[in-house]
Amino acid sequence: MHRNTLPALCGVLAAALTACDQKSQNLPFDLDPLSVTQQSIGPEGGLLSHPAGISIEFPRGALARTTKVSVTGGLALSDFPGNPKGEILNGTYFNVTPAQLELLKPISVDIAIAAAALAEGDRARLGFATGLEEAEIRTEGVSFDITSGILRGSVNSLGAIAAVVSDNVIIVSSDPPPVLAGGTFVDATASGVSSAATRLDSGFRSRSAGDPFLVVCSYTGTAPRCLDSGAVAM
Amino acid sequence: MLLNTDVTGDLQFTDFVNGVPTKAFGQLAVTGILRVQLGQVITSFTVDDTFSTTGTDGVTPITVLGASITLHSTSTGERTLEFQLLPSGAGEELIVRGNKTVDFENSDGSTTSASLFIDLRLTR
Numbered sequence: 350m351h352r353n354t355l356p357a358l359c360g361v362l363a364a365a366l367t368a369c370d371q372k373s374q375n376l377p378f379d380l381d382p383l384s385v386t387q388q389s390i391g392p393e394g395g396l397l398s399h400p401a402g403i404s405i406e407f408p409r410g411a412l413a414r415t416t417k418v419s420v421t422g423g424l425a426l427s428d429f430p431g432n433p434k435g436e437i438l439n440g441t442y443f444n445v446t447p448a449q450l451e452l453l454k455p456i457s458v459d460i461a462i463a464a465a466a467l468a469e470g471d472r473a474r475l476g477f478a479t480g481l482e483e484a485e486i487r488t489e490g491v492s493f494d495i496t497s498g499i500l501r502g503s504v505n506s507l508g509a510i511a512a513v514v515s516d517n518v519i520i521v522s523s524d525p526p527p528v529l530a531g532g533t534f535v536d537a538t539a540s541g542v543s544s545a546a547t548r549l550d551s552g553f554r555s556r557s558a559g560d561p562f563l564v565v566c567s568y569t570g571t572a573p574r575c576l577d578s579g580a581v582a583m
Numbered sequence: 584m585l586l587n588t589d590v591t592g593d594l595q596f597t598d599f600v601n602g603v604p605t606k607a608f609g610q611l612a613v614t615g616i617l618r619v620q621l622g623q624v625i626t627s628f629t630v631d632d633t634f635s636t637t638g639t640d641g642v643t644p645i646t647v648l649g650a651s652i653t654l655h656s657t658s659t660g661e662r663t664l665e666f667q668l669l670p671s672g673a674g675e676e677l678i679v680r681g682n683k684t685v686d687f688e689n690s691d692g693s694t695t696s697a698s699l700f701i702d703l704r705l706t707r
Contacts, residue, residue: 473584473618473625488586488616493625519585521617526700529680531650532668536599561595561609562677562705575590580700581619 384422391415402461403443403510411454418507419446430509433478434516435486438462441512448480448508455503460512464498471514475500480509488515519574526580585630588615590703594677597642607654608642610635613681613701621689628685630699634659652679677705 388397394409401422424442441460464472472495476488491502500512566575592611596604612633618625634657636643643656653663665680681701686694 473620474586475625476586486587488618488627489629491616491627494623495620495625496623515586517587519588519615521585521699526680526702529650529665529667529678529702531647531666533602534596534599534604534647534668535675536602536604560707561593562675562707564590564592564611565704565706566590575588575703581617581697 385419387417387419389415390418399443401440401443403441404459405445406457406459408454408456411452411456413451413453416447416450418450420444421446426511429478429511430480431478433486433511433513435474435476435478435513436516437478438467438512438514442509443511444509445507448506450507452505452507455505456507457501457503458510460500460510462493462498462500462512464493464495467514474515474518476513476515477502477504478509478511478513479504479506481506486513486515486517522580524580584618585701586616586618586627588613588630590614592703592705594679594705596645603647605645606642607645607652608636608640611679611681611703613703617685617697617699619687619697621687621695626687628687630683630685630701632681632683634662671706674707677707679703679705 384400386397386399388395390397390407390412392410392412392414394407394411396404396406397418397420398404399420399422403420403422405418405420407418421444422442423440424444426437426439426442429437429442441462443460458477460477462475472493475493476486476491477500478486487502487504489502491500493500504510564575568574590611590613592609594607594609594611596607598604598606610633613630614633615630617628617630619628620626635641636654636657638644638656643654645655646653650665650667651663652666653661655661665682667678669676669678679702681699681703683699683701685697685699687697688694
């Protein structure tokens with residue numbers, strides 16, 4: 350009896366292994382970045398994920414009524430609306446619809462990023478670009494877990510969303526800031542130049558000792574540079 | 584790093600006594616996001632430091648001592664700024680340094696403090 354069972358069991362195992370050959374099979378959990386995931390989410394909140402690497406959490410009260418929310422991934426970066434001030438990371442552009450749906454509370458977004466492919470300095474420059482916030486890149490409250498490669502933050506709108514390495518960056522040194530040396534102010538009254546008491550809102554923009562000091566911004570590309578330098582000591 | 588910074592401001596110094604200004608008026612506003620790596624997480628802190636001079640007609644008494652200016656009456660109380668004056672082309676450049684302590688919350692609930700120094704460049 351046992352002599353007959355063993356060959357039969359081997360045959361079953363061989364058939365099972367053949368069935369596990371992924372090259373010849375379309376598995377039901379294959380990742381399709383172009384797929385659309387859809388879910389009804391109501392005022393009680395909910396979680397919507399897409400296999401290409403995004404997860405969106407709607408907190409309780411974010412939606413006024415139950416709505417079918419869809420996520421599409423794998424979109425061409427060149428189709429991203431607006432002109433974000435930074436580099437959109439490949440594979441992170443998703444479209445969440447309905448784009449114009451009003452959110453009563455910010456929603457939490459996690460996007461998976463291939464952290465190893467990022468330059469170390471770029472990891473601290475990550476933010477979210479959204480189609481409805483024009484060129485601004487949302488960086489407030491955004492964190493990045495280097496170990497898991499998850500970029501996490503909140504956004505106030507649906508529509509196009511992507512992870513972006515922001516251009517609008519000032520490098521902050523960890524060295525002590527340079528010593529400032531003070532100096533002597535020019536007394537406009539004593540030097541005979543025009544009245545120093547003229548308020549800025551009069552709109553004049555001449556350069557004399559009687560003028561107010563004004564913040565100066567320059568630009569690197571489209572990114573403003575309004576700070577001279579920065580330093581942070583932990 | 585500081586991301587998405589935005590700076591606006593103007594300062595005017597008046598009422599000189601022995602070549603030293605004793606009053607000033609104006610405003611400074613700095614906003615942005617400070618990013619710092621704590622362990623394996625890169626976290627952020629919102630920087631929003633805005634003040635304007637207050638007092639009679641918005642003019643504050645000031646004390647200039649060495650490389651520091653104390654603005655005695657501002658919308659955020661008394662402020663002391665380090666400064667440096669330099670010639671700049673046909674005009675002058677004023678660098679003022681803002682100093683702020685920020686507390687980052689770690690993933691375990693503890694906090695890490697950092698001192699942030701930002702140098703603003705103003706010209707006339």
